[in-house]
Amino acid sequence: MPHASNIVYPDGPDAPHAFDIVPLKPRNGTLDAMCPVCHGHGEWNVEIDLVSFRCKRAICDRCSGAGWVETGDDPVGFPDIELAPNGQPHWVTNYIPREDVDEEDLGGGNLLAP
Ligand SMILES: [Zn+2]
Numbered sequence: 001m002p003h004a005s006n007i008v009y010p011d012g013p014d015a016p017h018a019f020d021i022v023p024l025k026p027r028n029g030t031l032d033a034m035c036p037v038c039h040g041h042g043e044w045n046v047e048i049d050l051v052s053f054r055c056k057r058a059i060c061d062r063c064s065g066a067g068w069v070e071t072g073d074d075p076v077g078f079p080d081i082e083l084a085p086n087g088q089p090h091w092v093t094n095y096i097p098r099e100d101v102d103e104e105d106l107g108g109g110n111l112l113a114p
Contacts, residue, residue, distance in 0.1 A: 006050040013037055013060070018044040021053050025067030032071040035063035042067035062106070069106070073098045076106065 010018035025042045027034075034040040038060035048055035059065040070076055075095035082092050 004051050007047060008050060009047050010045050013039070013041075013044045017048055017050065020045060020048055020050075021055070022057065025065075027068050028066060030070075031066060031068035032074065033069055035060060035067055035069050037062040038067060040067045070098075076101045 008017050010016065012018065019039070019041050022041045022044060024040045027040075035042070038044060041060070042063060042065040043057045043059050045055045046058045060067070063069050075097055077093040077095050080092050080094045081089050084090050
């Protein structure tokens with residue numbers, strides 16, 4: 001027997017049902033403000049069945065899924081890879097002064113705590 005379904009395709013964070021059953025992210029203590037794009041959710045539905053609530057989600061590229069962003073003059077953390085002294089690459093966080101980061105580059109920063 002087929003299951004009933006009512007699938008909708010929200011086309012962005014402002015669409016109806018975009019945040020249905022998407023929880024708010026807990027605020028990371030190093031981040032200042034709710035993300036202006038995803039309003040603290042970090043992700044939104046791009047497809048959701050309003051009957052079963054099975055869904056597919058997109059990660060917010062403004063806050064990289066954190067739901068919260070850095071504001072003001074705090075340095076902005078960007079992910080990077082460096083070679084350790086033993087020659088192995090490893091992830092590091094480079095903190096860039098806020099005034100040196102373009103608005104359109106902010107989405108690449110605002111990291112979750114390493
Ligand atoms: Zn966001």
